[in-house]
Amino acid sequence: MKSNYDILGNHIRLIDTRNRESITDRVLGINIDKFFMPSVANVIGTDLSKYKLITKGKFACNPMHVGRDERLPVALYDEDTPALVSPAYFMFEVIDDSLLNEDYLMMWFRRPEFDRICWLHTDGSVRGGITWDDICRLELPIPPIEKQLEIVNSYKAITERIALKQKINDNLEATLSALYKEFFTITSSDELPFGWRVAPFSDIAAITMGQSPQGDDCNNNGVGEPLLNGPTEFGFYSPSPMQWTTNGKKHCVEGDLLFCVRGSTTGRMNWANQSYAIGRGLAAIHHKSDCTLNWFVKAMIDNSLQEILSAATGSTFPNVGKDLLNGFQVIIPDDNSLREFGVKGHSIFSMISNNAKEIDVLVGLQRTLLSKLTI
Incomplete structure (x- = not known):
């Protein structure tokens, strides 16, 4: 252990404050990005007096799905109004904030290396949980x-x-x-100005559906061309590749609109800042004749996105096929x-x-x- 490192258990302690006085009925969960969010659990008819009452400056974490998600959902509560978290969550606080700052600790929790170490400590259950003792044995630098x-x-x-x-x-x-x-x-095609028309999206845009290379052709070492598989690589504007392939099947070019076509993130978009191989979770879209109008193509999709998602197939999450993208109707001025x-x-x-x-x-x-x- 480095000289300024210490085990986390020397600086945090469990707390177990319950909602026995029915202070609030607002139940929160924690997402894998380590933020509190409204709980998706159905709590109708649930005795909320058993839920834990979290207040400003306290931490909560869900120890149950670390093996599955490869992350420990943990967050620092920063609101003035108390809320509730699941009785199954660990709720804890910093023992002495003159030695360890709570925001500094939250920064440490956000490090990918922290999640990797937590994943290595998960148990043998189906989803892979982590114990409080294992969390307390983790080391961190305390300058x-x-x-x-x-x-x-x-x-x-x-x-x-x-x-x-x-x-x-x-x-x-x-x-x-x-x-x-x-x-x-336009509410009716009869109202279209002269020279305007209603047409399938394919009349104005070209679409390339992604195709994933074989696993043996992929690597994390920068060998070959960068590969995009989905929104995990997305930034706010352009993606950052995490994988490469020596046998890309389908490609986008710089300036293409990248559109997620599978799963819970269907409809998310990014702009290609270079050429990439694209996997089956993505489609690359551009204006057929003028790449400077790619932004207008995106505006068309934004305007029709809910229509596209409503028409998508999939029992749990939507999947958008090429025919659906090509066929949705747009107004071309x-x-x-x-x-x-x-x-x-x-x-x-x-x-x-x-x-x-x-x-x-x-x-x-x-x-x-x-x-x-x-x-």
Whole structure:
């Protein structure tokens, strides 16, 4: 153990405060990205007095699915109003915040290496749980509190910048959507202006459905061409490959719109920042004749996304096939109308893109900061 390392159990303790006085009925879970979220469990008729009452500055974690998800869902509660978590969760707090800062500890929990170590400690059950004793035996670096606070403040500054850019983009995307509908929403084909037409999406866009290479042709060592399999590689604007292949089957090119076509993340999108081999979870889409109008193709998809998802097949999660993407109906304007819309639309899209690119850079800085916690 390095000189500034200590076992986690010396700095945290379990707490078990129950909702016996019915203080709240708001039940939260924890997602694999380590944030609290509204619980998906059906608690109608459940005795909530048995649930644990979490307050600001306390941690909770779900120890039951670590082997399955390869992550320990753990989060720091930062709201002023108390909430409830499952009785099966571990709820704990820092013993002495003059030795270990709670935000610094949460940063440590966000490191991929922390999840890898937790996964190695899981038991032999189907889903693979982790015990409290195993969590307490984990080691972490504990520099002087002044150094911890310096690291935390740097991380928070980046996080706040990301949140600001996300909020700006949410507003810009709503503006672009409203602008698109203002220009192109027609209630009847009889109302179409001269030169406009209703046509299948395939009339304006070319679609390449991904095809996964054989497992033996894939590697994590950078050999061959970068391979994208789905949204796990997505950033806010462009992806970062985690795998490579020596035998790519289908490809996207720089500037293509990447569209998730399988599973719970169907409909998520990113922009290709280079050529990639693409697996079966993705489709690559671009304007048939003018790649500078790829952003307009995305606006068309955004406007029809709920329609596409509703028509998708799949008993649990939607799967979008090529025929569905090719066949959904869009309004294709004449060139003059598109240019008129493009002056406003492309300006907004450019601002969204620049913000998303900055967020990707900021997320990279966050990862770098987390990686340096062991130094």
